[in-house]
Amino acid sequence: KQVTLSLIKADIGGFPGHVGIHPNLIEIGERELMNAKKKGDIIDYRVMKVGDDLQLLFYHQHGNDSPLIHELAWQTFKKAAKEAHRLRLYGAGQDLLTNAFSGNVKGMGPGVAELTFSLRPSEPVVAFMMDKTEPGAFNLPLYRIFADPFNTAGLVIDPSLQGGFVFEVWDIMKHTSVRLKTPEESYQLLALIGAKSRYVIKHVYPGPDHPKLNPEIPVASVSTEKLSQIAGEYVGKDDPVALIRCQSGLPALGEVLEPFALPYLVSGWMRGSHNGPIMPVSFDDANCTRFDGPPRIVAAGFQITEDQLVGPADLFKDPAFDEARKEASKIATYLRRQGPFEPHRLPLQDMEYTTLPQILNHLKDRFTTL
Ligand code: 13P
Ligand code: 13P
Ligand code: MG
Ligand code: MG
Ligand code: MG
Known part of the structure; x- marks a missing residue:
């Protein structure tokens, strides 16, 4: 079905x-x-x-x-x-x-993330939801989940994962997309997705020789569309979501959560115009208070039957992620002390909204030629 x-x-x-x-x-x-x-x-x-x-x-x-x-x-x-x-x-x-x-x-x-698939006998899925950041914030964890054996032990010890995965990456400026296969094309993939405000992962597919899964059907999906649709003009930071299926020929649920033990830096936060650490939190702690942040992610875990969603389990409600939260707070404090200076504040072209044109206009008669 x-x-x-x-x-x-x-x-x-x-x-x-x-x-x-x-x-x-x-x-x-x-x-x-x-x-x-x-x-x-x-x-x-x-x-x-x-x-x-x-x-x-x-x-x-x-x-x-x-x-x-x-x-x-x-x-x-x-x-x-x-x-x-x-x-x-x-x-x-x-x-x-x-x-x-x-x-x-x-x-x-x-924003929309969708997955259509045939139910397996047991179907674990995680819905990730982020606030105060952008879809490219999923680039790093998706790479680690599906392509990095230092994150996902299954890539090394589960034969059904050894064929690797295919990443569909969108160039949101040029409105084009490209598929890259790991592990063979890992370096090219990283060259693109490290530029996370431009090259954004949309889907991950099983490798072409996957023993259990159809390589044409995505196993992970991110809400990248809006950015692409209205690229060229103002694009909001578009707080993103992702759906990821787990286990039995896919990364285990714990491997899917593991990248968030690192509060890596994402763009967004106050006025969509700052870099800050992504903090994994429980449903109850998913309020962006400090400087409208720091950017947050929650993870809702489900088992799916023919007639119901069993869940959600509040997956980051776990003392095992306390250390990541503490580190995120520390990084937030460190960055905040730099006030309006880059790279805490984003470079001009990446700010969600800026009054700089007005400020420049106001000062225009006071600039003199060198
Ligand atoms: P259990 O033995 O608890 O089922 O765990 C199996 C496993 O593969 C965990 O990643
Ligand atoms: P939201 O995108 O979550 O509305 O945040 C916008 C903002 O300006 C936060 O400071
Ligand atoms: Mg928001
Ligand atoms: Mg808002
Ligand atoms: Mg936003």
């Missing part, structure tokens, strides 16, 4: 500021998706959150890019936005960039 997971998210108003989400928005999400389940449009659902982003996870049989599912998400966000306006939440309706729905939320503001 072919099933689809669609994780669709939007910031439709922060509470307060850009810190978190008001419970009424979660309630509206629950109500709308419960109705859709009762009607039989979806098999199951979960409404989740990270920071100020409302996260709708749909479990259904309509495939990727389904107008039914995308419209359901869109209408739910619209209803939540109405409440956000009523409560004067911050940036109410922020990610609903257009008024007319045209069949697919891509390019309209919300």
Whole structure:
């Protein structure tokens, strides 16, 4: 049986500021998706959150890019936005960039990660959700999960992983994509994805000779679309999500979480204009308070049956990630002491919004030729 997971998210108003989400928005999400389940449009659902982003996870049989599912998400966000306006939440309706729905939320503001696949006898999946950063923030962990044997022991000790994986990378400036196979093309892959604001992983596929899995069906998906769709002009940092299937010919669930033991640096944070450490947190700690951050990630673990999502398990709610959180706090303090100076503050071309043109305009008569 072919099933689809669609994780669709939007910031439709922060509470307060850009810190978190008001419970009424979660309630509206629950109500709308419960109705859709009762009607039989979806098999199951979960409404989740990270920071100020409302996260709708749909479990259904309509495939990727389904107008039914995308419209359901869109209408739910619209209803939540109405409440956000009523409560004067911050940036109410922020990610609903257009008024007319045209069949697919891509390019309209919300972010989407989708996976369609045949259920295995046991189907563990992790939904990762980040706030205060950009889709390229998944480049480093995806490489480590699917291509780095120092992270993923299975690449060395499980014969079914030894054929490697294929990474689909999007050039979000040129609107092109390329597939690179690891381990053979690891160096070329790293050359691209290290430039994480431009080359962004969209999908990971099993290698061509995988003994258990179809090499044409992705096993990991990131919400990269919006960036690509509106690249060229202003692009928000577009707080990203990812879905990753685990075990039995794929990295184990613990291997999928392991990269987050390192609070690596990502772009986003205050005003989408700073570098900072990504902090893995529990659902309860997913509020971006310190300098609107630091950037955060939560991990929701599921087992999937024919008729339900079993979960979520709050995977970073574990003292084993305390050390990463402590290190992230330390790095945050160190970077913050550098105030408005690069590389804590992003270089001009990467800032989410900047008033520099106005400042330059204001000073234009005071510049003299050298
Ligand atoms: P268990 O023996 O606890 O099932 O663990 C098996 C395993 O492969 C862990 O990665
Ligand atoms: P969000 O993208 O999460 O709304 O954050 C924007 C911002 O400016 C935070 O300081
Ligand atoms: Mg916001
Ligand atoms: Mg956000
Ligand atoms: Mg953002």
